[in-house]
Structures are given as structure tokens and as C-alpha cells.
Amino acid sequence: MxxxxxxxxxxxxxxxxxxxxxxxxxxxxxxxxxxxxxxxxxxxxxxxxxxxxxxxxxxxxxxxxxxxxxxxxxxxxxAPNALRAAEAWLSARRLPQERRLDRLEALLSTESHEREPS
Amino acid sequence: MxxxxxxxxxxxxxxxxxxxxxxxxxxxxxxxxxxxxxxxxxxxxxxxxxxxxxxxxxxxxxxxxxxxxxxxxxxxxxAPNALRAAEAWLSARRLPQERRLDRLEALLSTESHEREPS
DNA sequence: ACAATACTTAAGTACATGCTTAAGTTTTCG
DNA sequence: CGAAAACTTAAGCATGTACTTAAGTATTGT
Structure with missing residues (x-):
């Protein structure tokens, strides 16, 4: 439905x-x-x-x-973190040349929500 | 249409x-x-x-x-920067408490886009 | 109690979406 | 040339979307 x-x-x-x-x-x-x-x-x-x-x-x-x-x-x-999943998906799909900052952001984000197992 | x-x-x-x-x-x-x-x-x-x-x-x-x-x-x-607009919209609509990193990211992004590393 | 407020549900309409099969259209290869 | 490859177009179908108006249900103020 x-x-x-x-x-x-x-x-x-x-x-x-x-x-x-x-x-x-x-x-x-x-x-x-x-x-x-x-x-x-x-x-x-x-x-x-x-x-x-x-x-x-x-x-x-x-x-x-x-x-x-x-x-x-x-x-x-x-909702808290409502759009996080969408944003994460988008970040992961940048072109390699645009991707430099993502690692930093991911690292910093780890502190604020439930720690992702690596 | x-x-x-x-x-x-x-x-x-x-x-x-x-x-x-x-x-x-x-x-x-x-x-x-x-x-x-x-x-x-x-x-x-x-x-x-x-x-x-x-x-x-x-x-x-x-x-x-x-x-x-x-x-x-x-x-x-x-397409290059294809999803940039969408990502920007999402970042702008985070809760204030989640918004701490955005300023940093924005600052760093300024240095990196519209500038191809050769 | 009565009426206004703030939704909520129901029914219906017009159009968009995602898919299919069948029948084209170009190229490219032997 | 003739056939296979790689789309491309067309038609049709079942469902989903966004909206409407009309009627219903709680709450709240007088």
C-alpha cells in the first residue's frame, strides 16, 4: 500500500x-x-x-x-538527524575530485551520533 | 508537460x-x-x-x-557538482545544535571548489 | 449547552510514474 | 548487402500523487 x-x-x-x-x-x-x-x-x-x-x-x-x-x-x-542519511548519501557520491573534505566531516560527525563501527 | x-x-x-x-x-x-x-x-x-x-x-x-x-x-x-545544490539545501536545514560543523565545512569548501588541482 | 477552532476523514479528479512489450532506428561488422 | 548490437519510440497499463470539496470529530471559549 x-x-x-x-x-x-x-x-x-x-x-x-x-x-x-x-x-x-x-x-x-x-x-x-x-x-x-x-x-x-x-x-x-x-x-x-x-x-x-x-x-x-x-x-x-x-x-x-x-x-x-x-x-x-x-x-x-x-526530527533530530532527520536529514542525516540523505546528506551522507550525497556526500558519498561526490566525484573523487570533490571528495577531499568528506573524510574530515565523517570523522567529526562520529563524535556527535552513535559511533559507526569501522 | x-x-x-x-x-x-x-x-x-x-x-x-x-x-x-x-x-x-x-x-x-x-x-x-x-x-x-x-x-x-x-x-x-x-x-x-x-x-x-x-x-x-x-x-x-x-x-x-x-x-x-x-x-x-x-x-x-x-555531472560535476551535480548534487551540490541538494547538499547545500540539506546543510542549511540542520537543527542549530547540529550546525556546528557546517561553518567549518563551508570555509574549507571555499578553498577547494572552482579550482582544479593540476 | 452552543458555537467556534483545529484538525481529520472520505470521496473523487486529473495527471505523473514506473513498468511492460512491440516495433522502429542507427551504426558496425562479416 | 544483411544481420547483430545498441539504443529509441510508441502504446498501454496499474499505481501513486497532489489536490479539491464536503462532511465528521474532538476541544475549547462563552
Whole structure:
């Protein structure tokens, strides 16, 4: 049913798909400033609320945002390390000539998230 | 007709859409090792040639690869800086707490791109 | 209680995507 | 020339996407 259900793959399909829509990127950009409710997120987008709710579902299914409902308000938050996997994939696929910095970044990143076994 | 025609936006739609398919990512991964023909790219994918040609069109429309036909062989190549825009967008959308390394990376990158080491 | 608020669900539409098979089109080789 | 190789185009199909309007469900303020 769900095409990007995290089941078989590594979630990259879902993350990149989530990022491929300008409204969803706008939502993420807004969430960088801090958590926000559904209607606050919807306001600048110029589409109906249900459309926004669908976009949020795509983002949440991809693990890029989280949300909780308190009372009648659902508050959405950018997931920590949400885009890390996508960024890592991109870094690894630079041309050799562009790749010099990646080792440094990888080394530094090791300190901040769960240590990758080498 | 074309949804991602580079016309109105900045191309991020097209790039992220291109990356959202595992076969297209496999193609890019293969192209990191060097240019390849359509049938070489098709071989490990387990789908028909026309399907692969369509994937290549998506990648080329997104500006991620280039291709030229010589004789009856089309050779595809990873576009230089192809994924830079996507990576930049991602870096800019990290949480503040994760953003410490970005300044360093940005600084170092300034010295290295647009400058081929000879 | 009543109504406004803030979603949420449902149904439906138009178009895009990813795939297939079948039938071209060029080249290139014997 | 004639056939094989390497695409290329065309047509069609099943599913997915993004949106809409309309109706429903909780919560909250008066």
C-alpha cells in the first residue's frame, strides 16, 4: 500500500521523495525556526488544510518530522538527524575530485551520533 | 508537460525527485566509478532497457548526469557538482545544535571548489 | 449547552510514474 | 548487402500523487 514504508529499504526513497516537493521543503524550512501547528504551517502555502495534512504525513512517514497532538492542536517538530542519511548519501557520491573534505566531516560527525563501527 | 522542467523553480524538485528512486541512485553510484553506456548501466538493474532509458532521462533532466551518443553507444557521465545544490539545501536545514560543523565545512569548501588541482 | 477552532476523514479528479512489450532506428561488422 | 548490437519510440497499463470539496470529530471559549 504505502510505497515508502521503511520496510524493505533504508528510508532514502521516502526521504528524497519527501524533499522533492517545494511545499514540503517550505514546511521544513519553517520548522527550522521551531515547532509549529498544522494551521501555522498551512498558512503560507496557499493550499487547503487537507493537502497540508497529506504533506505532513509524507514528511512524518519519511521520519523527517515528528508530531504530537495536545488538545485540538497538533504540533510538528523537525526530527533530530532527520536529514542525516540523505546528506551522507550525497556526500558519498561526490566525484573523487570533490571528495577531499568528506573524510574530515565523517570523522567529526562520529563524535556527535552513535559511533559507526569501522 | 514535464513536471520538473527547470523553468520556474531552482531545480531542487527535479534533483530530489531523481534521487527518490533506488534504481536511479544505483545508476549514480555506478557512475561514480566512471562513465558508462546505457546497457552497462542497465545490466545490474533487472528491468527492461526502456525503463532504464526513462530513468536516465529523469537524471539528465534534473541535471545530475550528462550523456553523449557516439556511434550507436550513448555514454553517460556524472555531472560535476551535480548534487551540490541538494547538499547545500540539506546543510542549511540542520537543527542549530547540529550546525556546528557546517561553518567549518563551508570555509574549507571555499578553498577547494572552482579550482582544479593540476 | 452552543458555537467556534483545529484538525481529520472520505470521496473523487486529473495527471505523473514506473513498468511492460512491440516495433522502429542507427551504426558496425562479416 | 544483411544481420547483430545498441539504443529509441510508441502504446498501454496499474499505481501513486497532489489536490479539491464536503462532511465528521474532538476541544475549547462563552
Amino acid at each position: 504505502l510505497k515508502f514504508s521503511e520496510g524493505g529499504g533504508d528510508g532514502l526513497d521516502a526521504v528524497f521523495h519527501a524533499l522533492s516537493d517545494p511545499r514540503r521543503r517550505a514546511i521544513l524550512t519553517r520548522l527550522c525556526e521551531g515547532p509549529a501547528s498544522v494551521s501555522v504551517l498551512a498558512a503560507p502555502l496557499g493550499v487547503s488544510l487537507p493537502a497540508v495534512v497529506q504533506h505532513l504525513a509524507v514528511l512524518e512517514d519519511a521520519g523527517v518530522i515528528t508530531s504530537i497532538k495536545v488538545g485540538r492542536v497538533r504540533t510538528c517538530t523537525l | 514535464l513536471k520538473f522542467s527547470e523553468g520556474g523553480g531552482d531545480g531542487l524538485d527535479a534533483v530530489f525527485h531523481a534521487l527518490s528512486d533506488p534504481r536511479r541512485r544505483a545508476i549514480l553510484t555506478r557512475l561514480c566509478e566512471g562513465p558508462a553506456s546505457v546497457s552497462v548501466l542497465a545490466a545490474p538493474l533487472g528491468v527492461s532497457l526502456p525503463a532504464v532509458v526513462q530513468h536516465l532521462a529523469v537524471l539528465e533532466d534534473a541535471g545530475v548526469i550528462t550523456s553523449i551518443k557516439v556511434g550507436r553507444v550513448r555514454t553517460c557521465t556524472l
